[in-house]
Amino acid sequence: MKIKGSTNIVGLIGHPVEHSFSPPMHNAAFKLLDMNYAYVAFDVNPNNLNEAIAGAQALNVKGFNVTIPHKVEVMQYLDELDEVAELIGAVNTIDFKNLKGYNTDGIGAVKAIEEVTSIKNKNVVVAGAGGASRAISFYIAKYGAESLTILNRNEAKAQNLAGDISDSALIDEVKSGSISAIDGYVRNADILIDTTPVGMHPHSNDDPIVDAGVMDEDLVVFDAVYNPNETALLKEAIKANAKPVYGIKMLLYQGAESFKIWTGVDAPVDVMENALKDTLNIE
Ligand code: ATR
Numbered sequence: 330m331k332i333k334g335s336t337n338i339v340g341l342i343g344h345p346v347e348h349s350f351s352p353p354m355h356n357a358a359f360k361l362l363d364m365n366y367a368y369v370a371f372d373v374n375p376n377n378l379n380e381a382i383a384g385a386q387a388l389n390v391k392g393f394n395v396t397i398p399h400k401v402e403v404m405q406y407l408d409e410l411d412e413v414a415e416l417i418g419a420v421n422t423i424d425f426k427n428l429k430g431y432n433t434d435g436i437g438a439v440k441a442i443e444e445v446t447s448i449k450n451k452n453v454v455v456a457g458a459g460g461a462s463r464a465i466s467f468y469i470a471k472y473g474a475e476s477l478t479i480l481n482r483n484e485a486k487a488q489n490l491a492g493d494i495s496d497s498a499l500i501d502e503v504k505s506g507s508i509s510a511i512d513g514y515v516r517n518a519d520i521l522i523d524t525t526p527v528g529m530h531p532h533s534n535d536d537p538i539v540d541a542g543v544m545d546e547d548l549v550v551f552d553a554v555y556n557p558n559e560t561a562l563l564k565e566a567i568k569a570n571a572k573p574v575y576g577i578k579m580l581l582y583q584g585a586e587s588f589k590i591w592t593g594v595d596a597p598v599d600v601m602e603n604a605l606k607d608t609l610n611i612e
Pocket of ligand 1: 456457458459460461462481482483484486508524525526527
């Protein structure tokens with residue numbers, strides 16, 4: 330891919346950004362499709378966020394991904410918000426065509442799960458009630474789940490999130506509870522989503538939130554943790570002959586959705602997945 334006078338720039342803003350997997354993933358896609366785009370990462374100090382958005386617009390940048398710590402703050406500088414991004418209250422993708430913000434993190438998780446099973450009419454349990462849970466849970470509701478149960482260590486946080494989702498009217502049945510009671514909920518679930526950092530490097534030997542004995546063969550188990558690739562929870566799912574969905578797939582599909590928003594072109598997910606695996610050192 331040659332950088333030319335006409336090359337379109339897309340990129341990432343965050344603080345820090347140097348370990349991002351997004352540049353290799355998107356640039357591999359542009360190269361494969363011979364598209365005249367380049368993806369770069371910009372480390373933007375929180376004090377300069379307004380100027381970064383205005384500057385990018387002035388420089389005719391086509392799109393941004395947005396990561397920590399800018400996902401919430403950036404919303405005030407945009408002209409439009411996707412409906413679900415507004416409900417979530419966080420943005421990870423900007424399209425400069427109309428200065429519109431989207432949240433493809435939640436879509437990424439949904440697409441990852443939908444490689445294995447449709448969300449529609451399923452009973453879904455989500456562990457955790459932080460930022461990742463919020464993005465994913467709204468999209469689980471939007472994609473037609475029958476019921477959504479949010480479980481958290483701090484039960485009040487789960488209750489608040491469940492209340493927000495209930496208010497959105499995207500789904501009829503939203504419950505919340507304590508993560509300590511997760512086994513009973515999982516026995517009645519079709520899909521389990523773990524958004525907690527339990528099992529994340531360097532704590533990969535932590536006890537998983539659910540053991541194989543609680544899982545049946547039809548259960549789909551998604552772990553948002555991607556380092557290690559196969560977490561203790563996914564190992565339990567494999568042991569139970571249940572259906573594991575790896576965290577890397579969420580990274581892949583959030584990127585694929587952003588790519589489509591900026592370029593209008595369907596993302597070449599295979600080459601993007603290989604680039605991700607190379608970056609993350611996954612076999
Ligand atoms: P993220 O943006 O990744 O969602 P976050 O907003 O800090 O990160 O949320 C982390 C979530 O994981 C929270 O729901 C947190 O539970 P609390 O609200 O009770 O703190 C949950 N979490 C973190 N460590 C956990 C642990 N060891 N066991 C269970 N839940 C945990």
